[in-house]
């Protein structure tokens with residue numbers, strides 16, 4: 001396993017990653033959700049980005065319907081309109097830069113590229129944060145179901161950690177892809193988490209992180225499989241299962 005992805009020394013516990021922040025207690029993908037996760041002691045955060053009007057917005061869906069008081073696709077709104085929406089409890093849809101400002105140096109940040117055109121702007125934002133000394137490459141990881149986006153990230157930023165994502169039903173091809181991309185990890189659905197895949201990834205030096213693990217029995221299964229990390233909507237509960245925050249590298 002690569003040094004920057006290894007579990008904390010002496011530990012066999014997987015790391016806990018706050019999925020969209022503390023998303024059971026706060027509106028997902030908002031500054032409040034990320035701040036709360038940090039307060040709970042989570043030292044990994046996951047967020048989703050879309051590229052809209054030349055900015056990176058932290059939001060999961062292509063539309064604003066589910067997570068805000070607005071309606072319609074992101075692209076149908078001006079940036080000012082999007083920023084005026086209520087993303088829950090008075091929170092706004094954050095820019096990627098705002099989450100980095102909050103979390104850099106306190107947590108490792110997993111930026112998941114959601115929409116088209118996200119790779120180059122994400123690299124630019126992360127490189128600016130690194131140039132400013134706010135974070136180091138090993139304190140972020142860029143992931144995506146769109147493997148072509150990760151190839152673009154790799155081309156633009158050879159040092160940036162990346163991780164291909166796979167959903168339900170996907171299998172071993174992700175290992176080849178991860179190898180080809182020079183990835184540090186694979187991020188896989190719990191429905192794809194099989195011993196053979198975990199072992200194959202570990203044999204190639206890839207960490208394995210699994211989404212989304214919200215129940216204790218699922219966590220126990222992940223322990224048995226020997227995965228390296230898991231994404232959860234409920235970091236507070238997960239930390240009581242004995243999962244631990246990793247040492248921030």
Ligand code: G3P
Pocket residue numbers: 019046048060112143165187211231
């Ligand atoms: O990055 C892990 C997980 O977030 C991928 O699925 O749909 O929750 O973004 P989704």
Ligand code: MG
Pocket residue numbers: 046047048112
């Ligand atoms: Mg995600």
